[in-house]
Amino acid sequence: MEDTIEKKYTFKDFTSDQEVRWCPGCDDYVILRAMQKALPEMGVKREDVVFISGIGCSSRFPYYIDSYGMHGIHGRAAAISSGVKLANPDLSVWMITGDGDSLAIGGNHFIHVLRRNLDLNIVLFNNEIYGLTKGQFSPTSLIGQKTKSSPFGNTQPPFQPGELALGADARFFARLGGNTPKEMTKLFIEAQKFKGTSLIEILQNCVIFNDGCFTQYTDKAVREDKQMYLEHGKPMIFGKERDKGIVLNGLKLEVVNIGKNGITEEDILIHDAKCEDSTLHYMLVKLQYPLATGIIRSYEDATFEEREQLLTAEVRKNSQFSKVDELFFSGETYEVN
């Protein structure tokens, strides 16, 4: 078809004229830039891209992308995004949210949007703190964490976003440090390709209220030893020297040294992101050393809007009504003369 001539975009086409107002040094800049670089590579028209957010630092994101966007209300981005997508399934809908927005006030919408599996992309900025309200603990803050609302230490146990997501039957879950822009751009493109709800958790450093919260995993010096970047179909190997791997020992994942105690690469688990059974994905999400990053789960399933569209076509085919007048004058009517 003639109209498939694709306009070639650059990141500038997705950069709005608004001044970006995050704190200097915030990971949010990295995420924004990674997104602006990814969008031109997605093969999606600019006018078909919609960014929806809730409330919080991350939720200012839509203002900075030159596409359609709505800065919603606290916690409700998932429901607003669902309405956009159901109204027009041809749109590429991105939901931008944070740990407070989606795991606290919007927790209900968060689990249900994952359950339904609309073809949406969700980017969850997890910084384990409330930023915009200036430093209260969030549902991902650690026990003992001292914040403005927990001066003696937090006593509420945290959520792991990935655990919550898999519990809600998320079909796609990925996790990434906030300081890895190249992987991030690649991941955003993968999320767009994935048919279904893709959830990307970014471990985002808040320089003001929770500085260094992920340094133990994300610092350049330790990253390769502390993180395991997963790729579908490849063995679960990590470490600067690529000498460590994961095996299944009973019902636990265990770190082993390749080349020691007779362990070879052959023994290392192969990452299967696409399998329906999420048991191993769940174990990977919970693993504390190394921290599993990359696409942990990517299981393709029918989407909600596909099911709706199929059913609508079926109902239409069998319906006697195509105009409302036919309905109004059908059935038990009677004449008054």
Added chain:
Amino acid sequence: MITDKTKMKSNSTEEVSAVVIRFVGDSGDGMQLTGTQFTDTSAMFGNDIATFPNYPSEIRAPQGSLYGVSGFQVHIGSIEISTPGDDLDLLVAMNPAGLKTNLSAVKAGHTIIVDTDSFTKKNLQKAEYETNPLEDGSLDNYRIIEVSMTSLTKESIKDLGLDNKSVTRSKNMFALGMVYWMYDRDMNHTLNFFAQKFKYKPLIAEANGKVLKAGFFFAETLELIPNSYTIAPSSMPKGTYRIVNGNTATAWGFLAAAEKSGLELFLGSYPITPATDILHELVKHKHFGVKAFQAEDEIAGVTSAIGASFAGDLAITTTSGPGLALKGEAIGLAMMTELPLVIVNVQRGGPSTGLPTKTEQSDLLQAMYGRNGESPVIVIAASTPENCFDFAYIASKLALEHMTPVILLTDGYIANGSEPWKIKSINDMPSIKTRIIDKSSDSWHPYDRDNKTLARNWAIPGTPGLEHRVGGLEKDKTTGNVSYMPDNHEYMTNVRAEKVKRVENYIPDLKVEYAEEGDLLVVGWGGTYGSLHSAVGKLNAAGLKVGHAHFNYINPMPKNTSQVFSKFKRIIVCELNKGQLAFVLKGKYNQFEFEQYNKMLGLPFSVTNMVAKFKDILKED
């Protein structure tokens, strides 16, 4: 088996202009079905009708209990019927609890049919009767028709080999058969209904039909029934009619608005009594492209609708009072982003969970003011079951043409009440011109406004060149970018208020029925139209100069409102709340004095009581 205890004179056949009948029994006795069948049959016969289902919120309340009584009232007539009626000409009571809770509504000397089989010691105890009212003389002022309905039902279908439960379940049809004969109705409609409903259970269809006929013939052949009434067809305008209740009419109004505007309809909703039937109706109509989304909660209901509106659908959300409270913040977002959205609130008794199945008008102030900040929205109210169609349509038209949320108030009474609807073709409905723009220009901004209405444009995702961002933060009046500038905020606050105010140029004048000037103006709004119309009609028939003005448009109000008020010596505002419209009127039209008549019974107004009250007021002068 049948006794006629009345000491009053009985005629053989009586021609009357209207009668009020109530069927009562356990919530599992099929009273709603019985009432609906009688209603439909009467409508097809050409009577004007109004109905009032009154049921407990428990699905199957304990058998025989006072609080488990379910009732269905129908008012049929050869004259104009505008309410389900106050006092009963006929009560059909399937058990002692039904008799006890409804006896006071029966006119003295009028008829009560009871199923004597249900007047057991146990049931009498549950109904808190110390002695059997059928024996102790307490019913001497009524014409009691005692029928051992359960036994007769069993007898009539004993050959069909049905289980006991199915047999006793059909005794409501025995009662209906008797009433059909008394009022000279044809049984065919109900027989066809069963044939259809139980297409795959022919035995059940046959049993119900047999019992219906048994009741009918029982009433006909035994001359023990004192009299029968005939009600001639009424003189309604010519045309094609059907029976609708308010919730169906509401749903259909939206279907019509979607088709007329060329948009797809999106409903985001969460089940809540008494609004859920709108969802039930709209989910049936996928063939019209209706996207009815049952969300995870009330907030997701409204916010998904806001998303759909942003993406270019005619978006609505339906709820009742508690749900409106939950949706408040989101309605503010729709108001701030100036997106079209219709919120239907089928009001019920409040506060909190309140009286889910009962009616009230106590959400008016919530609709008007129940949001943070200066947040005006259009508020309109339907006033009869059938005009729910018109007001759902108008709500959509106003939302789309003025780019604003519209709250449509109905209530449990008109939502569940039925009446004849002279079917409207979509060709007869006013046009709807959306504000969609599809071409970009260099000078385009998202908050550009129409000079007359002040409505902004609607640029929908997917349209090249019109990419823009909206949101709950205050926006610059021109560019639509976030702005915290003091003057800009005041300007935008005023513009949003003025936009809603200017809707007054697009709505009809407030009409006055009966006396256009005089001693007393009866003012109401929403679902009380029928009761006020009847009451004022009766006063005028008695030679009093009383007018009736009824508000459908509450924010903004019709421009001629103060002119209407100025023609009367006294004004009384009648509401099923503590005076919420009166509060609004006192603030807006403080040159007038407003008296109040308020009821909080969870029930519609009693016309009789109102007539008496207004007569008293007029005597004071």
